[in-house]
Amino acid sequence: MAYVALIPLLPALAFAVMAPLSRGVRNRVRWLGVAGVGGALLLSLVAFASVWPGGHEGEAAYHASWPIAQIGGVDLSLGILLDPLAAIMLLVVTIVGVCVQVYSLGYMHRDERVGWYFAVLTLFTAAMLALVLSDNFLMFYMAWEVMGLCSYLLIGFWHEQEAPRKASQKAFLTTRVGDVGFAIGLAIMYATVGSFDFDVVLGSAGAWAPGVATAVALLLLFGAMGKSAQVPLHVWLPDAMAGPTPASALIHAATMVAAGVFLVARALPIFEASGVALTVTMAVGAITALLGGLLAAVQHDVKKVLAYSTISQLGYMFLAIGAGGAIAGMFHLVTHAFFKSLLFLGAGVIIHAAHTQDMREMGGLARHLPVTSVTFGIGALALAGIFPFSGFWSKDEILYAVWHDGHYVTFAVALLAAFVTAFYVARLWFRVFTGPVQTENLAEGHAEMLAPMGVLAAITAVIGFSAPFFSEFLGHAGHWPDPAMAISSSAVSLSGLALGWWAYGRTRLVLNTRSLKERSGHAYTVLTQKYYFDVTYEHFIIRPYMRAAESLSRFDGSAVDGAVNGAAGAWKRLTEVAWSFDGRVIDGFVNGVARAARASGGALRRIQAGRVQTYQRSVLGALVLLMLWIVVKGA
Amino acid sequence: MLSGYWHFVPEALVVAGALAVLFGEFLPGRDKGAAYIAAALAGAAALLVAVGGTGGPMVFGQVEPDSVARFARTGVAGLTAVWALWVAGRGMSDERRRDAVALALFAAAGGMLLCMARDLIVMYIALELSTMPAYILMGYRRRDVSGLEGALKYFLLSMLTSIVMLYGLSFLYGISGSTAFAELSIEGAGVLGLVAVLLTLVGLLAKMSAAPFHYWAPDAYAGAAPASVAFVSTVPKIAGITVIARLLSAIAPDMPTLVTLVAVASVASMLLGNLAALPQSDLRRLMAYSGVAHTGYLLMALAPGTDTGYAAAVFYAVAYALPSMAVMLVAAEEGTEITDLAQLAARRPWLAWSVVIWLLSLIGIPPLAGFFGKLYLFGAAVDSSLWLLVVLGILTSVVSAGYYFRVVREMFFGEPVGVSGEGIASPAATVALVALVAGTVVIGLGASPLLRGLGALLG
Numbered sequence A: 001m002a003y004v005a006l007i008p009l010l011p012a013l014a015f016a017v018m019a020p021l022s023r024g025v026r027n028r029v030r031w032l033g034v035a036g037v038g039g040a041l042l043l044s045l046v047a048f049a050s051v052w053p054g055g056h057e058g059e060a061a062y063h064a065s066w067p068i069a070q071i072g073g074v075d076l077s078l079g080i081l082l083d084p085l086a087a088i089m090l091l092v093v094t095i096v097g098v099c100v101q102v103y104s105l106g107y108m109h110r111d112e113r114v115g116w117y118f119a120v121l122t123l124f125t126a127a128m129l130a131l132v133l134s135d136n137f138l139m140f141y142m143a144w145e146v147m148g149l150c151s152y153l154l155i156g157f158w159h160e161q162e163a164p165r166k167a168s169q170k171a172f173l174t175t176r177v178g179d180v181g182f183a184i185g186l187a188i189m190y191a192t193v194g195s196f197d198f199d200v201v202l203g204s205a206g207a208w209a210p211g212v213a214t215a216v217a218l219l220l221l222f223g224a225m226g227k228s229a230q231v232p233l234h235v236w237l238p239d240a241m242a243g244p245t246p247a248s249a250l251i252h253a254a255t256m257v258a259a260g261v262f263l264v265a266r267a268l269p270i271f272e273a274s275g276v277a278l279t280v281t282m283a284v285g286a287i288t289a290l291l292g293g294l295l296a297a298v299q300h301d302v303k304k305v306l307a308y309s310t311i312s313q314l315g316y317m318f319l320a321i322g323a324g325g326a327i328a329g330m331f332h333l334v335t336h337a338f339f340k341s342l343l344f345l346g347a348g349v350i351i352h353a354a355h356t357q358d359m360r361e362m363g364g365l366a367r368h369l370p371v372t373s374v375t376f377g378i379g380a381l382a383l384a385g386i387f388p389f390s391g392f393w394s395k396d397e398i399l400y401a402v403w404h405d406g407h408y409v410t411f412a413v414a415l416l417a418a419f420v421t422a423f424y425v426a427r428l429w430f431r432v433f434t435g436p437v438q439t440e441n442l443a444e445g446h447a448e449m450l451a452p453m454g455v456l457a458a459i460t461a462v463i464g465f466s467a468p469f470f471s472e473f474l475g476h477a478g479h480w481p482d483p484a485m486a487i488s489s490s491a492v493s494l495s496g497l498a499l500g501w502w503a504y505g506r507t508r509l510v511l512n513t514r515s516l517k518e519r520s521g522h523a524y525t526v527l528t529q530k531y532y533f534d535v536t537y538e539h540f541i542i543r544p545y546m547r548a549a550e551s552l553s554r555f556d557g558s559a560v561d562g563a564v565n566g567a568a569g570a571w572k573r574l575t576e577v578a579w580s581f582d583g584r585v586i587d588g589f590v591n592g593v594a595r596a597a598r599a600s601g602g603a604l605r606r607i608q609a610g611r612v613q614t615y616q617r618s619v620l621g622a623l624v625l626l627m628l629w630i631v632v633k634g635a
Numbered sequence B: 001m002l003s004g005y006w007h008f009v010p011e012a013l014v015v016a017g018a019l020a021v022l023f024g025e026f027l028p029g030r031d032k033g034a035a036y037i038a039a040a041l042a043g044a045a046a047l048l049v050a051v052g053g054t055g056g057p058m059v060f061g062q063v064e065p066d067s068v069a070r071f072a073r074t075g076v077a078g079l080t081a082v083w084a085l086w087v088a089g090r091g092m093s094d095e096r097r098r099d100a101v102a103l104a105l106f107a108a109a110g111g112m113l114l115c116m117a118r119d120l121i122v123m124y125i126a127l128e129l130s131t132m133p134a135y136i137l138m139g140y141r142r143r144d145v146s147g148l149e150g151a152l153k154y155f156l157l158s159m160l161t162s163i164v165m166l167y168g169l170s171f172l173y174g175i176s177g178s179t180a181f182a183e184l185s186i187e188g189a190g191v192l193g194l195v196a197v198l199l200t201l202v203g204l205l206a207k208m209s210a211a212p213f214h215y216w217a218p219d220a221y222a223g224a225a226p227a228s229v230a231f232v233s234t235v236p237k238i239a240g241i242t243v244i245a246r247l248l249s250a251i252a253p254d255m256p257t258l259v260t261l262v263a264v265a266s267v268a269s270m271l272l273g274n275l276a277a278l279p280q281s282d283l284r285r286l287m288a289y290s291g292v293a294h295t296g297y298l299l300m301a302l303a304p305g306t307d308t309g310y311a312a313a314v315f316y317a318v319a320y321a322l323p324s325m326a327v328m329l330v331a332a333e334e335g336t337e338i339t340d341l342a343q344l345a346a347r348r349p350w351l352a353w354s355v356v357i358w359l360l361s362l363i364g365i366p367p368l369a370g371f372f373g374k375l376y377l378f379g380a381a382v383d384s385s386l387w388l389l390v391v392l393g394i395l396t397s398v399v400s401a402g403y404y405f406r407v408v409r410e411m412f413f414g415e416p417v418g419v420s421g422e423g424i425a426s427p428a429a430t431v432a433l434v435a436l437v438a439g440t441v442v443i444g445l446g447a448s449p450l451l452r453g454l455g456a457l458l459g
Helices: A002-018 A023-028 A031-051 A084-107 A114-133 A137-155 A162-193 A198-207 A210-227 A236-242 A245-254 A256-266 A268-274 A276-296 A302-322 A326-354 A370-384 A390-404 A408-433 A447-473 A483-505 A514-520 A522-528 A530-567 A569-599 A603-607 A612-633 B002-022 B030-051 B067-090 B100-116 B120-138 B145-176 B190-207 B216-223 B226-232 B235-251 B256-277 B283-302 B307-334 B349-363 B369-383 B387-413 B427-445 B447-457
Strands: A062-071 A074-082
Touching: A002 A031, A002 A062, A002 A074, A002 A084, A002 A114, A023 A114, A031 A074, A031 A084, A031 A114, A062 B190, A074 A084, A074 A114, A074 A137, A084 A114, A084 A245, A084 A256, A084 A326, A084 A447, A114 A137, A114 A245, A114 A256, A137 A162, A137 A210, A137 A236, A137 A245, A137 A256, A162 A198, A162 A210, A162 A236, A198 A268, A210 A256, A210 A268, A210 A276, A236 A245, A236 A302, A245 A256, A245 A302, A245 A326, A256 A268, A256 A302, A256 A326, A268 A276, A276 A302, A276 A408, A302 A326, A302 A390, A302 A408, A326 A370, A326 A390, A326 A447, A370 A390, A370 A408, A370 A447, A370 A483, A390 A408, A390 A447, A390 A483, A408 A483, A612 B145, A612 B190, A612 B256, B002 B030, B002 B067, B002 B100, B030 B067, B030 B100, B067 B100, B067 B226, B067 B235, B067 B307, B067 B427, B067 B447, B100 B120, B100 B226, B100 B235, B120 B145, B120 B190, B120 B226, B120 B235, B145 B190, B145 B216, B190 B235, B190 B256, B216 B226, B216 B283, B226 B235, B226 B283, B226 B307, B235 B283, B235 B307, B256 B283, B256 B387, B283 B307, B283 B369, B283 B387, B307 B349, B307 B369, B307 B427, B307 B447, B349 B369, B349 B387, B349 B427, B369 B387, B369 B427, B369 B447, B427 B447
Parallel strands: none
Antiparallel strands: A062 A074
16 A cells, blocks of 8 residues: 555655746646646545545554654654545545646636746645645654745745735744744653654553643644634734635645644644643634634625635634534534635636626626636535535534533534624625626636536535544544534524625625724724734734844944944955945846856856856755665665 | 964964955055065965974864874965965956955965864854855956856855755754764764765865856856956865865765765766866866866765875865966966967966976876876775776866867967967066976975875874
């Protein structure tokens, strides 16, 4: 079964082939990324079949590890662990991955750096698959960080614009805050058991001192909160919408943000050993679910609505796991991955058609985008939790688990969040698809964009019925929804939808909701200011930091430079030289490139064409080749 | 422990020389006088190192002035002195200022420290100290856009490889728990250990312009003032090869994977350097590729991981640096195109014959320094049965005769094009060139005792 290792390696290989190519060639071979992820999908299906019918929790169908190094007498290894949980995640990641890649063929085909986009998207998929399959926390962490990097690259993909650049930095730094917690947690874990292996760590977690278990669990949770955008580390995700929409669908809705949830599910024995950590997880999830939902209800940018909705739904998953419904949480992760990526892909078509992201400038798209409106509608109903779509089943399981465990306050919060969710779903749908048309030349998306949406919509429509089998596959007793719970949760969702229709769906005019906003008064301001999280961070963290940096540089400028200048004029000449580097180098660079390019003739001279980027790429390429050779040859 | 500190006096002299040039405006005779003082101080430092004895580990074992370090430091300080003397006499081309000497002396101080380094951190800092001034030297002509461009490329690539090297150093430290060379060990660390060494070597190899990390050299040299090239292409190489030898002998003398790794870089450098040098018409580019090729020869001796190999490499680094610096200084006097040297034999016969001697040494004709240097290099490879390297080395040496003789032909039979040669007579510059001729011959004749001293005490 060594082919399992190929699942992350195929896309990784595709990236390795694409990365060093020149831009033109890379743009032409973008199908390599699709092929890599497609291959991973096929292998994942085989792997899933080999795990079927599952049923035994924690029992691995395949487990292998390869030592890469030994430090201080301790082996570090990369390992593959295929168990039912991993098998399900493999399918989710590869199916959504393939859909997004195919969709991107249509969505991104005009971009001049489309090859790089596909390369990073493929690397991201490889990292996520490696994370899912890893058999130890260290490899998990490595894959986790690679995903962070890919996320940074994709959010800032259009880096010539200001907003994506800032958003990518914000995302990277905010998740980094969480990662520091994660890393410290790993260090404590290692100090306690002397190993990173899941088997060893999770097997012994029950015997840890409660304080240690709590500390490790909370630190891991902190890392997960960064990645999964939980309050108060959620601020990066809405900004991350500055990236290409299909990338948002894959990364910031379906997979990477779910990695935090997956981490908590994987490390569940540690959380259970602690007890307190579970309660904290539940509280964080509940707060996030509600706050995120409320924020989604006041956004005007269609992608921002979905972003806050993602935050809220991730909160739902944390809430479920914290309340003891880990299976329900994981099931919601799966259903959410499909319907949320569907919604994001639909949003991409909408944005392409309407040439705006602002819902106030949209309307009446249903007539012009029939396929999109149907598929998007399916995703929206799933998100709102309406039978028979997937969201209904997973949300119902979560509510059942929370109620069953006696967390009544949390249950109330979860119901409220479900109501808000249904409301903003209705608001989104009615604003975009009904009402008067405000845009001309509306056109449906390309076939390669609509086909993946069809696939995802089909999955969303039917996957809910697998709910009982899902539990049994993971080794727990499965059950069909409790009728009373189903009726009450459906009633809540329907009333949310009804309120949304009442506010946004009845009129045939361009909406003006000012009176509604004025009546809600202060509460609305708080929401539009995003509970002042960004302002607070800006005021208390970023500005003081910038001030400190500025005064340091002033100190450098005045004190140090002053002393130097005073000592001798010669230093000044040196700095002049340095300045003229800055001033002239751009021109010189461009001229030099042109000159060198004219002069270049033979094969050796073509490499030596004067482009420093080419040199750096060649240096790193040579380095990578030599490293590969060492790895292949072995010590 | 303090008693050994006089070993640092040569470095102190060199730094004092650099400061003297920096503050030269306050001296009588202004910067010219200061440059002479600097040259004298560097020369004194070279003498002091040469006659001063060797010592054991000092400063918590971070440096060790042993016999190899003595030879290499003498080379660094001596060549710097010669170069400073030449600049003091002629000035940098197009620029009247002579503060380039200060930069060179700072770099030399770093290089001398590097020769003694026995600790990763000292090594890294000394390496940076010896390259930072080199960036400025390469972009010394402020109004010359192509020079600045070349210097920036040098800087960017050098920084990139420095970062890669730091990454490797952190692994080395992580694996062995110490930064001291003596305690470095990658035994049992598996692939990670080898990768750490590779990452570390990349930084050092790039600064030595070894293929495939050499890309900066031709562009940077071709844009820079030839006098800057004369320094940057030679002196740092002596220190660099010394520390590589020292590091390799400390870490893993005879690990087969490492032998192959160094051999690959050697083969790539020899082939690429010699072949790419053939079509060049600019002397600076030609010497850049020739430098790549010679780094290949040096690596050939390092590959086997034997003491005789290390000694041969350090010896050849000096034997290569002398004529190479001399040729670039001639280019600084006469012009950077090969055709600028046309009829040099008629105009300045002594200089033309000196160039012949230097080029013959670079090809490796007895009894010059280059011949014996190559002899020992090839000998070290033969001892370890690295036949492919030896055969390639001999073949590419023959190829190299092609482009070196093109220069000779131009000097004796070329058609002069336009006015060439600035014709500034400077006794000091002449003395510097004479010293370089003498050095090329004397080191050749004295090769075997010098090398015995090196080989016996190395490792």
